[in-house]
Amino acid sequence: MREWPIAGWTSQTVVNKPYVGVDSQGHAYISDPEGSRILVFDGEGSALAVLGGPGSNLFQLPTGVVLDAQDNLWVSDAANQRLLRFPALSFGAAGDQP
Numbered sequence: 001m002r003e004w005p006i007a008g009w010t011s012q013t014v015v016n017k018p019y020v021g022v023d024s025q026g027h028a029y030i031s032d033p034e035g036s037r038i039l040v041f042d043g044e045g046s047a048l049a050v051l052g053g054p055g056s057n058l059f060q061l062p063t064g065v066v067l068d069a070q071d072n073l074w075v076s077d078a079a080n081q082r083l084l085r086f087p088a089l090s091f092g093a094a095g096d097q098p
Contacts, residue, residue, distance in 0.1 A: 028041045037054075061079035071089075
C-alpha cells in the first residue's frame with residue numbers, strides 16, 4: 001500500500017470529496033472539486049500533471065473521474081452540468097506531458 005499527502009479537500013462540504021480513476025499505466029487521476037482541478041500522479045506518488053485549477057475555466061466543480069479502455073479521461077463537471085472527455089494523456093520519462 002502507498003499513500004502520499006495532497007493539498008486539497010479542506011472543506012467539509014458534501015461536494016468536496018475526491019474521486020479517483022486509474023489508467024492502464026497505473027497513473028492515478030484524482031478530482032479536487034473545490035480546487036477546480038484534476039491531479040495526476042504516477043504509482044509512486046509523483047505529480048505528473050494538473051488539469052484546470054483556480055482561475056482556469058476548464059472546470060467549475062469536477063467530481064466524478066473515470067478512464068475508459070483507451071485511457072480517455074471522462075470528468076463530470078457538476079457546476080457546469082456537463083461531461084467532458086479528454087484524449088489519453090502520455091507522459092515522458094520525467095513525467096512531462098508532451
